[in-house]
Amino acid sequence: MTEDTHRSLRLGVAGPVGTGKSSVIATICRHLRDEFALGVITNDIYTDEDARFLRSAGVLPEERIRAVETGACPHTAIRDDVTMNLMAVEDMERDFAPLDIVLVESGGDNLTATFSPALVDAQLFILDVAGGGDVARKGGPGIARADMLVINKIDLGPHVDVDVDLMVSDATAARDGGPVLPLSRKRPETIEALCDWVRRLHAAHAAGKHTPIDPGPMAPHRHAPEDGHSHAHGHVHSRD
Numbered sequence: 001m002t003e004d005t006h007r008s009l010r011l012g013v014a015g016p017v018g019t020g021k022s023s024v025i026a027t028i029c030r031h032l033r034d035e036f037a038l039g040v041i042t043n044d045i046y047t048d049e050d051a052r053f054l055r056s057a058g059v060l061p062e063e064r065i066r067a068v069e070t071g072a073c074p075h076t077a078i079r080d081d082v083t084m085n086l087m088a089v090e091d092m093e094r095d096f097a098p099l100d101i102v103l104v105e106s107g108g109d110n111l112t113a114t115f116s117p118a119l120v121d122a123q124l125f126i127l128d129v130a131g132g133g134d135v136a137r138k139g140g141p142g143i144a145r146a147d148m149l150v151i152n153k154i155d156l157g158p159h160v161d162v163d164v165d166l167m168v169s170d171a172t173a174a175r176d177g178g179p180v181l182p183l184s185r186k187r188p189e190t191i192e193a194l195c196d197w198v199r200r201l202h203a204a205h206a207a208g209k210h211t212p213i214d215p216g217p218m219a220p221h222r223h224a225p226e227d228g229h230s231h232a233h234g235h236v237h238s239r240d
């Protein structure tokens, strides 16, 4: 007989470095932890820094926030060989059953990193206005086809000369009309819009009406590690 595992909604959060992945996860946990049983898995190459940030923010009981130290290109661990992450998600689902939602934070630093549908049911891709208003136009699988594109830190628009409305309409065009969510932790109505999207997604998942979408593979890229050898993967480090 197989073990009775409780299958949560697995929600990936990806995006370039510093756009606010940990902050968005903290926000979702703070606002939805009384409605849903939540868990978080973070990904970093060598540290558990993101997990420590979330634990110190006190957004969930500490044991519900676990780190996967990928020890290699973090994008590989969410896309090409998801074994470490899948085991972490399944362990958490078993240890805290029944969980409603497990959030998985990607290591990030890359405009094209996306999750494999073998790991997550849905994914958020996060850009911020501080990265420049034209980033949304540049496209890529996460921007074009993630379940939701978040444009974060819209409170900073005037300070970095970014027209937020234009960035949102560029992003919507890059997604062929797919959903785009302007967000700022300083604007409660945008946080409520994010929470509503998560609620609807969870309801669709629980009803068996949500179909995971693969945003598509990363573009080819090369790493140049310290030892002078380089190796190629299927993605590009656009902010390296």
Ligand SMILES: Nc1nc2c(ncn2[C@@H]2O[C@H](COP(=O)(O)OP(=O)(O)OP(=O)(O)O)[C@@H](O)[C@H]2O)c(=O)[nH]1
Residues within 6 Å of the ligand: 016, 017, 018, 019, 020, 021, 022, 023, 024, 050, 107, 108, 109, 152, 153, 154, 155, 156, 183, 184, 185, 186
């Ligand atoms: N002004 C403003 N700053 C924000 C907002 N959300 C996040 N930040 C700040 O942006 C910085 C980066 O946020 P993180 O959540 O650490 O970003 P991240 O994508 O998880 O970063 P990495 O894990 O290093 O890739 C932090 O200093 C946050 O305080 C926002 O809505 N407005």
